[in-house]
Amino acid sequence: MEYIFKDIMSSICLQEKLLAVLIDPDKFSIENIEGFIGKVNRSIATHVFVGGSTVGVNTTDVLVEEIKKHTKLPVILFPGDVTQITDKANAILFLSLISGRNPEYLIGKHVEAVSKLRKTNLEVIPTGYVLIESGKKTAVERVTGTSPMLRSNIEYIVDTAKTGELLGMKLIYLEGGSGAIYPISKEIVSRVKKSLQIPLIVGGGIRSKKEIEEAYSAGADLVVIGTAFEEDESFFDDLIK
Ligand SMILES: CC(C)=CCC/C(C)=C/CC/C(C)=C/CC/C(C)=C/COP(=O)(O)OP(=O)(O)O
């Protein structure tokens, strides 16, 4: 049953903002998941994303199984690679790195993924993934061999995001990169949002409630946070339901 994307659309219609907690399988041990997910459940988080730019084979499968034992929130794969596909999750962001020009990350990995996806019930959500420079070299740059878009070239970022929509993608993800020094600017978020009809995800370097609210008021429909929770779980105390 395909309901994850529909639910995102319904939330947007109701003017509800969404928050995804990103769990990187390489940074969490199974033993810590129950406690961590307990905090996620008590917070305003609406989704759990699972993925990393470099993840060991089979790690994701075991981790998602454990996460699902402890939460009713939808678990969405945010994969850096085909090896991160597991049937245990509810959906997958079928990312195409449209800020880059590496065919492997535009179409190649996707063709590779299809035989695996056929064997799952995952809801596949085509997502235009746009990497924007944010103060330091990111893992995504390293893994994909692509350059991020210049934050000063807003017109080009807007056109790139819009191209994703025109190609039929259902979501656009503006990515500053894991642990970005500065989050994507309000101006970029708001200019991109104004040009789109589809939902907008924003992530990378968001570390406080104030920054979450700034992203929402600029136009983000869903904010993703990973590093800030990895570094200090007390951040959840600011985000209690
Ligand atoms: C189509 C399939 C199944 C796979 C390829 C999907 C594509 C095109 C991915 C784009 C490039 C990429 C490597 C994205 C990684 C996205 C991700 C999970 C980022 C979060 O991981 P980080 O937090 O950056 O990881 P580290 O903290 O380990 O650096």
Ligand SMILES: O=P(O)(O)OC[C@@H](O)CO
């Ligand atoms: O880890 P952080 O900096 O929160 O970034 C989240 C996500 O956008 C990374 O792919």
Ligand SMILES: [Mg+2]
């Ligand atoms: Mg990370």
